[in-house]
Amino acid sequence: xxxxxxxxxxxxxxxxxxxxxxxxxxxxxxxxxxxxxxxxxxxxxxxxxxxxxxxxxxxxxxxxxxxxxxxxxxxxxxxxxxxxxxxxxxxxxxxxxxxxxxxxxxxxxxxxxxxxxxxxxxxxxxxxxxxxxxxxxxxxxxxxxxxxxx
Numbered sequence: 001x002x003x004x005x006x007x008x009x010x011x012x013x014x015x016x017x018x019x020x021x022x023x024x025x026x027x028x029x030x031x032x033x034x035x036x037x038x039x040x041x042x043x044x045x046x047x048x049x050x051x052x053x054x055x056x057x058x059x060x061x062x063x064x065x066x067x068x069x070x071x072x073x074x075x076x077x078x079x080x081x082x083x084x085x086x087x088x089x090x091x092x093x094x095x096x097x098x099x100x101x102x103x104x105x106x107x108x109x110x111x112x113x114x115x116x117x118x119x120x121x122x123x124x125x126x127x128x129x130x131x132x133x134x135x136x137x138x139x140x141x142x143x144x145x146x147x148x149x150x
Contacts, residue, residue: 002080003033003136004117005126010068012113013037017105018071021114024101025075028087029147034074034136040066048129051122064110072130076138078148081123084116 045062052058089100096103106112117123
């Protein structure tokens with residue numbers, strides 16, 4: 001079973017969209033195996049966005065993600081990385097399809113509600129930034145056999 005990191009960013013928290021994001025992921029058949037609300041500090045934000053260090057928008061990304069509380073989640077399921085990214089929609093909400101989180105709920109790239117890991121490798125790295133192994137609860141749901149594969 002694949003795992004990925006999802007963050008409900010400060011705009012999503014401020015707009016009261018945590019439940020909507022979780023609901024959309026669960027309705028796809030994915031499951032939440034870890035979740036916490038936190039206020040990212042500068043150090044964690046820089047480590048999280050390290051792949052963008054040196055780019056012109058790096059400071060803006062960091063300033064935004066530390067501007068308010070976030071909700072961090074580990075989401076598990078078959079092809080979790082790809083399914084989460086499809087459910088979120090394109091980074092630019094204007095290009096995100098209807099029915100996606102960003103397509104339905106966001107207007108700008110800067111305030112696009114959610115972050116999701118872009119690869120299995122990055123998911124492992126990002127999950128380790130936010131969660132200790134003992135904070136991740138692998139469990140079986142009765143409905144898993146109807147969803148497929150796990």
